[in-house]
C-alpha cells in the first residue's frame with residue numbers, strides 16, 4: 001500500500017467531502033495532499049500537481065506564501081480570537097481602514113463574516129433591513145441574473161441560478177425575479193459584447209420598472225459569472241445597472257467574492273465600470289487563501305439607517321461566532337500589503353498576456369466553441385458540434401475526463417461541466433503557464449475523442 005492509499009482509505013471511512021458524489025470515489029482516487037509550495041501541491045507519494053484553480057479560487061500569492069505565513073505567526077503571539085461585540089482588536093481596525101481606502105469610493109463601513117455565502121446573507125439582510133428602517137416595508141424581493149452563483153446557504157442559493165446546486169432545494173428557497181444574463185457567449189454573430197450587454201439590459205430595465213417598488217436589491221457577480229461556467233460580460237452592463245438602481249431606489253449588491261483582488265485586471269471588477277455598488281461582498285482571495293474570512297462593505301447612508309437609540313430596534317443584530325477573527329484579519333492585512341508593496345496588477349498583466357498567447361491557437365480546435373479571458377481568469381468551452389455549439393450531454397461527464405487526464409499529467413484542473421478554466425495563483429511562472437495550457441489541450445483532445 002502506498003502512503004496515498006493509506007490516507008485515502010482513512011479519509012473515505014470518516015470524511016464527507018463538499019460538492020462530491022462520494023460513490024465516485026469507488027473508482028476515482030482521493031488525493032491526500034501532504035505539502036504545498038507556490039503553485040504546487042504534493043501528495044503523500046511525492047507526486048506534484050500544479051494548482052491551476054488556486055484551490056477553489058482562494059489562493060493569490062502561492063501556497064505557504066512567506067509573508068502571509070509570517071503575519072499569521074506574529075498574530076498568534078498576540079491574540080488568536082476575541083468576540084467582536086463590545087471588543088475590538090488592531091487587525092480588524094487596520095484591515096477595515098485599508099479596505100475602505102482601496103474599495104470604490106463611498107464604501108466606508110466593513111461588516112465581517114467568515115465565508116462568502118455568509119457575506120451574501122449579510123448583504124441581503126442588510127439591504128432589506130435598510131429599506132425597512134426607512135419605512136419601505138414593501139421592499140421584500142431581490143433581482144438576480146440567470147446563471148448566477150452566490151453560494152450555498154439558503155438565502156445565497158435562493159438568489160443563485162445554477163440548477164445543479166439549486167433545484168433539489170427549490171421548495172426551501174425564496175423566489176427572486178430572474179433577469180437574463182448579459183453573458184457574451186450567448187450573443188448573436190456580429191454583435192459585440194458591449195452591444196449585447198446594452199440590448200440585454202432592456203430586460204433589467206423592464207424588471208425594475210415592473211417590480212422596483214418591491215425590490216430591495218439587484219445582486220450580480222461583476223464581469224464574470226464564475227461558478228456558472230466562467231461566463232463573461234461587458235462592463236457597460238454594470239454602469240447601466242448602477243444608474244438604473246439609483247433611479248428605482250434599489251440597492252446594487254456586487255458579489256466580488258470570486259473576482260475581487262486583482263482577478264479581472266483591476267483590484268476590484270467594479271472599477272472597470274467606474275461604479276460604487278451599495279454593498280460589496282468579498283471573501284476567497286481576501287486572506288490570500290490562508291484562512292476563512294469575508295466582509296461586506298457598505299456606504300455611510302446605509303450605516304446611518306441603522307444608527308439610532310437601542311429601543312427603536314433598528315440595529316443590525318446579525319452575528320457569527322468568529323466575526324472578524326484576528327488571525328484571518330492579519331492574513332488579509334498582509335495580503336493587501338503585498339498589493340501595495342509589489343507591482344501585482346502590472347505583473348498580472350504580463351502573465352495574462354502570456355496566457356492569452358498560449359491560448360490563441362485553441363480557437364481553431366474542432367471541439368472548442370469559445371476561448372475567453374479577463375485578466376487572470378481564462379476559460380475554454382468545449383462542445384460536440386462547433387458550428388451549432390451543441391454541448392456534450394452532461395451525462396457523459398467529459399469534464400471529469402479532463403480532470404482525470406490533467407491530474408495524471410500533474411495539473412489540477414476542475415472543469416465546470418464542459419468548461420475548462422484557469423484561475424492560477426499570481427505567482428505562476430511563464431513556463432508553468434505553458435505546461436498548464438499544454439496539458440489542458442491534451443486533456444480536451446482526450447475528452448472529445
Ligand SMILES: *Cc1c(COP(=O)(O)O)cnc(C)c1O
Pocket residue numbers: 115116117118120149150151152221226227255256257258283284
Ligand atoms: C464562492 C462564491 C460564493 C460563496 O463563497 P463560500 O465561501 O464558498 O461560501 C459566493 N459568491 C461567489 C461569486 C462565489 O464565487
